[in-house]
Amino acid sequence: MSPGGRRIKALETAFEILAVLKENGQMSLAELSEQVDVTKGTAHTHLMTLQQNDLVEQAGERYRLGTGFITYGAHVKNRQLVFQAGKDPVRQLALKTGEICEIATEYDGKCVLLHRFYGENTINREYQQTSFEQHRYLHYGATGKSMLAQMSPERVDRIVDRYGLPAQTNKTITDRRTLFDELERIRERGYAYNDEEEIHGIRAVGTPILSTDGDCLGAICVAGPGGRIDDERFTEAFPNLVAEARSLIEANVQTNDFDVFIN
Amino acid sequence: MSPGGRRIKALETAFEILAVLKENGQMSLAELSEQVDVTKGTAHTHLMTLQQNDLVEQAGERYRLGTGFITYGAHVKNRQLVFQAGKDPVRQLALKTGEICEIATEYDGKCVLLHRFYGENTINREYQQTSFEQHRYLHYGATGKSMLAQMSPERVDRIVDRYGLPAQTNKTITDRRTLFDELERIRERGYAYNDEEEIHGIRAVGTPILSTDGDCLGAICVAGPGGRIDDERFTEAFPNLVAEARSLIEANVQTNDFDVFIN
DNA sequence: CCATAATATTTGGCATTATCAAATACGGTA
């Protein structure tokens, strides 16, 4: 992951500042310089440079992350093939099911949530926006497991070695053997279940999105509370709808019927 | 804007790299070092540091911006009061009108698009995702003008001095006098129109969102193609629906019925 | 109104290091 070589130390200091700001929301210069372990003067010069580039903003005496991240983030998201090809079909999926639908991709062995669409059944604060704020473990959810199922066993092993299989609920897969069996079943079925493995009471059905030459571009899922998702929807209706969306998206990927590199 | 003082030069170099990468999408080391005007060695060390922090990723011999921006961006977005308070009402607005609805805020005299909700009428690629990738001029649209209308004349003057009033279509406001008149009318009405001022064929109705003590937190709007938005909807239905959403949001802001700093 | 304190900001100087230039390694091609 981190191939030996030099690093720019000043940049690493800046990253520490950004990480601490993300952690704490907003901080005074004194708090910040204490946490990051640099003098106030140093922290100040860094903050000024970051501010000038919109990655930090200052409200009174408090510093926090700036709106520049929003535009950079949008750029990265918009250049994800699976998002470009998937946004319309997945939006349709959310409308049809009335539930939450997500598009995700994988980076560095973790799950990156790209977009979430809300169907009409979904109510206020049923889902945490903060899922976007950190990459999640792949073995937690339907999108993650869909993507794991597309990887070589060696790659899966390496990911598990690196991150382990921490539990999120009492149904989370925490055992390597169980995980490999599950991935096998996902490959057979073509889609993945998540039955309260990440959040109590939440079920989801997901499927990977493959490019023409078989690369896994990401995954999609539909998710909702168990109260609204009975076994019929969970095992019949949703898998069919998800498969349908997948076909649409993969057709989009093939025809490239969208602009990936528009400016 | 840039209060005198020192800067971290290495950080500025990193920002140049990020900006060039955003501009060009993806680049080889050679291209990049040429554009940024540093040696390949220097660029390489920077890229390694950026990559280690997920702000850059490497695909073969090409570098591009990384998924770390997505998580940082989500963090910033989720901490915007207007987004937390507005997301549910504006989603409802999109469902009711069937059109596109947006939540935006202002930073540094520009418009920052936070979120866009799609009603069922909206079709594939009707709107550019790239609006998220850069801050837009405030005088272009309904959200921007709503926010301008809440500022002091001095502040508006300073913004116009700084950015000018560039045209986007032949209906864009390009004259300071006209702008001030328009802002006055917006204040009287309580909402702003955008009749093809930003994009040919697109009309929008927007309104600011104010905090309890009168600060402007941001703005919302509903937008769609002229073909679907006749004068009745434009001047009657939409203003009412937008006003209704505004009331809901401002009530949310007051009661703080959401978690801004959840983790 | 001044004194006090706690903050942010600026400045001087030195040790660290970001940078350049050049050498090396790597990957594809003929």
Added chain:
DNA sequence: TACCGTATTTGATAATGCCAAATATTATGG
């Protein structure tokens, strides 16, 4: 195998990031 065009690493040094201390700012209380 030799070649060429990449990326990557390395050595040396001029530049600068950093610390420590000085100054400015802002808020608070008597």
